[in-house]
Amino acid sequence: MTFAEYIWLDGAEPISELRSKTRFFKPAGKAIKLSDFPEWSYDGSSTNQADGSDSDCLLQPVAFSKDPIRGDGNYLVMCEVFRPDGAPHETNTRSKLRAILNAGAQSEDPWIGFEQEYTLIDGARPLGFPEHGYPAPQGPYYCAIGADRAFGRDIAERHAALCEQAGLVFYGLNAEVMPGQWEFQIGYRGIAEDDASALNIADHLWIARWLLHRVAEDAGVLVSFDNKPVKGDWNGAGMHTNFSTSRMRSANGGLEAIERAVSRLAHSHDDHIALYGDRLHERLTGLHETCSISEFRSGAGDRGASIRIPLGVAMKGAGYFEDRRPGANADPYLVAARLAATVCEIDDAILRFGDTNHKAAA
Ligand code: ADP
Numbered sequence: 568m569t570f571a572e573y574i575w576l577d578g579a580e581p582i583s584e585l586r587s588k589t590r591f592f593k594p595a596g597k598a599i600k601l602s603d604f605p606e607w608s609y610d611g612s613s614t615n616q617a618d619g620s621d622s623d624c625l626l627q628p629v630a631f632s633k634d635p636i637r638g639d640g641n642y643l644v645m646c647e648v649f650r651p652d653g654a655p656h657e658t659n660t661r662s663k664l665r666a667i668l669n670a671g672a673q674s675e676d677p678w679i680g681f682e683q684e685y686t687l688i689d690g691a692r693p694l695g696f697p698e699h700g701y702p703a704p705q706g707p708y709y710c711a712i713g714a715d716r717a718f719g720r721d722i723a724e725r726h727a728a729l730c731e732q733a734g735l736v737f738y739g740l741n742a743e744v745m746p747g748q749w750e751f752q753i754g755y756r757g758i759a760e761d762d763a764s765a766l767n768i769a770d771h772l773w774i775a776r777w778l779l780h781r782v783a784e785d786a787g788v789l790v791s792f793d794n795k796p797v798k799g800d801w802n803g804a805g806m807h808t809n810f811s812t813s814r815m816r817s818a819n820g821g822l823e824a825i826e827r828a829v830s831r832l833a834h835s836h837d838d839h840i841a842l843y844g845d846r847l848h849e850r851l852t853g854l855h856e857t858c859s860i861s862e863f864r865s866g867a868g869d870r871g872a873s874i875r876i877p878l879g880v881a882m883k884g885a886g887y888f889e890d891r892r893p894g895a896n897a898d899p900y901l902v903a904a905r906l907a908a909t910v911c912e913i914d915d916a917i918l919r920f921g922d923t924n925h926k927a928a929a
C-alpha cells in the first residue's frame with residue numbers, strides 16, 4: 568500500500584500551524600509528477616478557515632517529497648489552500664511569495680538558507696531543565712557533546728536522517744545555546760543539482776518542520792517554535808535567514824549589490840518586523856546575540872546586528888547576507904516574500920496585513 572500525506576497551513580491565530588491527512592495513492596507511472604496527486608478538500612470550519620455553513624477548503628498539491636517515515640512508494644505532499652471560488656485563501660501565504668516572485672523578483676534568482684532553531688519540551692519544561700529551578704547558566708550547551716549538556720540529540724539526529732531520506736535540501740544541525748534547544752538548516756549547500764530557490768527552500772522548511780513534529784510525537788516530546796520559550800537570561804529561538812540574488816553572488820560587484828540591499832532593508836525595518844513572527848519583541852532585546860527590535864544595525868561578522876555580512880563574504884567580495892531578525896515561529900513564505908520584495912524593489916501591497924501575521928487587510 569502506498570499513501571500520500573497532504574500537508575497544509577491552517578488558520579490558527581496569530582501564526583498558522585501545520586495540519587495533514589492521508590489518502591491512498593496509486594502512482595500513474597514510474598516517474599511520479601506533481602500532477603499525479605489529485606486535488607483534495609477538507610473541513611475549513613475545523614481549522615479556523617471557514618464557516619460551518621460553507622466549510623470546504625480546497626487543497627492544491629504544490630510540492631512533494633518521499634515520505635521517509637512510511638517508506639518507499641509513500642509521499643509527503645505540500646499543498647496550498649484555496650477557497651471554493653478558486654481564489655487563494657487569505658491564510659495562503661505561499662501564494663503571496665509566488666506573487667512577489669512573479670512580479671519581478673524571480674529574474675534576480677533569489678536563493679535562501681533558513682537556520683531553524685527550536686526547543687524540545689518535556690512536560691512543562693525544556694529537555695535538560697531540572698524539575699525545580701534552572702540548569703547551570705548558558706555557556707557549555709552550544710554545539711555541545713555529553714549527557715550533561717546535550718539533551719534530545721536522538722530526536723535531532725533522527726530528524727536529520729529523515730530530511731535526508733526525503734530528499735530535502737538539508738544543510739546541517741547543531742545544539743544551541745539553551746539546554747533542549749537545537750537548530751537545523753535548510754538551504755543553499757553549494758551543490759549544483761540543488762534547487763536553492765526561495766519557493767523550494769520555503770516548501771522544504773515547512774516539510775522539515777512537519778517531520779520534526781512527527782519525530783518528536785513518537786518520542787512523546789513537544790517541539791516549540793516559541794521565540795522566547797524561557798524568560799530571563801536564556802537565549803530565544805530564531806530563524807536566521809540567509810539571502811542572495813544573482814547580482815549579490817557575482818564576483819563582479821557582488822559586495823556593492825549586498826550593500827545596496829542592506830540600505831533598502833534599513834529603510835523598511837518595520838515592514839520586516841511585522842512579518843517576522845509572533846512576540847518577536849521578547850526575543851529581539853539587544854541581548855543574547857540579537858539587535859533590539861527598535862533598532863537596525865548591519866555589520867560584517869557582527870552577531871549583535873540585524874543584518875550580518877558573514878566574514879567570508881566580506882573577504883570574497885560576493886555572496887549573501889544573513890538577516891538575524893526572523894523569529895523561530897516566523898512563516899518562511901512570508902519572510903522570503905518580504906526579503907525578495909525589499910531587495911528586488913517589488914510592489915509590496917500584497918504583504919501589507921491587518922492585525923495578524925497572515926491575513927491580508929480587508
Ligand atoms: P551561522 O554561522 O549563522 O550559524 P549556518 O552555518 O547555521 O550559519 O547556516 C548558513 C546558512 O547560509 C545555511 O542555511 C546556508 O544554506 C546559507 N547560505 C550559504 N550560502 C548562501 C547563499 N549564497 N545564498 C543564500 N543562503 C546561503
Ligand code: MN
Nearest residue numbers: 682750752807
Ligand atoms: Mn546557524
Ligand code: MN
Nearest residue numbers: 682684743750
Ligand atoms: Mn543558531
Ligand code: MN
Nearest residue numbers: 682807889891
Ligand atoms: Mn546564523
